[in-house]
Amino acid sequence: MGGLKINTDGSSSLKNLFGAGEVCGGVHGANRLGGNALADTQVFGKISGESASNAAKTTELKTNEEQVLKEASRIESIIKKGTIKPQEFKNKIKSLMWEKVAIVRDEETLNEALKELLEMQKELETLDVGSQKQYNSDLVTALEVINMVEICILVVKSAIIRRESRGAHFRSDFPESKDEWKKSIVLNKNKIEFEAR
Ligand SMILES: Cc1cc2nc3c(=O)[nH]c(=O)nc-3n(C[C@H](O)[C@H](O)[C@H](O)COP(=O)(O)OP(=O)(O)OC[C@H]3O[C@@H](n4cnc5c(N)ncnc54)[C@H](O)[C@@H]3O)c2cc1C
Known part of the structure; x- marks a missing residue:
């Protein structure tokens, strides 16, 4: 299942761009079991959300x-x-x-x-x-x-x-x-x- 490539903390190759859920690829391999997309949104929503929040704390906004x-x-x-x-x-x-x-x-x-x-x-x-x-x-x-x-x-x-x-x-x-x-x-x-x- 294709999409944006993310690391295990939800980060991408573009600094301060994080992804979670349907937009990301690779989480489920070539296909996903029924119901797993919902789990994906919750698990990676939390992980990526926390990573984005931490990045925001250490990023100078200009x-x-x-x-x-x-x-x-x-x-x-x-x-x-x-x-x-x-x-x-x-x-x-x-x-x-x-x-x-x-x-x-x-x-x-x-x-x-x-x-x-x-x-x-x-x-x-x-x-x-x-x-x-x-x-x-x-x-x-x-x-x-x-x-x-x-x-x-x-x-x-x-x-x-x-x-x-x-x-x-x-x-x-x-x-x-x-x-x-x-x-x-x-x-x-x-x-x-x-x-x-
Ligand atoms: C018909 C169907 C049945 C499904 N059945 C199941 C099921 O039974 N079980 C299961 O686990 N999963 C199921 N899924 C998959 C699951 O619904 C999705 O994986 C999940 O909803 C994805 O959530 P998300 O928040 O990642 O993305 P989305 O729900 O797609 O949310 C992305 C949001 O971003 C918004 N957006 C897009 N571009 C921009 C922009 N530029 N600026 C601001 N906002 C933007 C969109 O409007 C949208 O609201 C089904 C999917 C479909 C289509």
């Missing part, structure tokens, strides 16, 4: 003005007249992932999905986001879909790389589990690594 301005201008650039509403775009991503990246997948459909997602990444420029100041749900959804496309690309790339079946990942073209694949795929922005389990 605002990086430049970073704030950069993020503000990124968000402002998303607000513009376009041709597709963010909610419609979100539905498109969900349908694609359901149709081509469900539990049973194969190389051909995964490659098709990757191609479509890379196209979609370019189409993000055409999002139609209104400029209202109060409760701009277009903007909230737009920010979400930008992240969704990126995460989906990582999910599909990992599924293409793993040429075997294991847990909730069933490759109809590689239906067996293979010993050589007893490892995790760790995707970074610039590199792919394999980690023994």
Whole structure:
């Protein structure tokens, strides 16, 4: 079950970013027993929450003005007249992932999905986001879909790389589990690594 890679204290490779629950990968191995997700949220919620609290006590809080301005201008650039509403775009991503990246997948459909997602990444420029100041749900959804496309690309790339079946990942073209694949795929922005389990 994929997701953000965390250490046993809930920390990640990005300083002061902690994770718990559904967003994290590796806690359950290739699949999880029914009911274990609830236990995961409680166990890692406590561990990561305490770690984050301890980190906050020892971290000097200072605002990086430049970073704030950069993020503000990124968000402002998303607000513009376009041709597709963010909610419609979100539905498109969900349908694609359901149709081509469900539990049973194969190389051909995964490659098709990757191609479509890379196209979609370019189409993000055409999002139609209104400029209202109060409760701009277009903007909230737009920010979400930008992240969704990126995460989906990582999910599909990992599924293409793993040429075997294991847990909730069933490759109809590689239906067996293979010993050589007893490892995790760790995707970074610039590199792919394999980690023994
Ligand atoms: C249909 C279904 C059935 C399930 N059945 C079971 C079961 O029987 N037993 C079991 O143990 N588990 C079950 N699970 C899994 C379990 O529900 C989840 O693992 C668990 O709810 C995850 O909790 P979470 O707090 O980690 O994440 P979530 O519940 O997904 O919470 C994340 C929250 O963050 C918010 N958020 C996202 N992005 C941002 C942002 N940028 N800024 C601010 N907020 C943000 C979201 O709106 C959401 O409220 C089921 C899941 C599904 C979908």
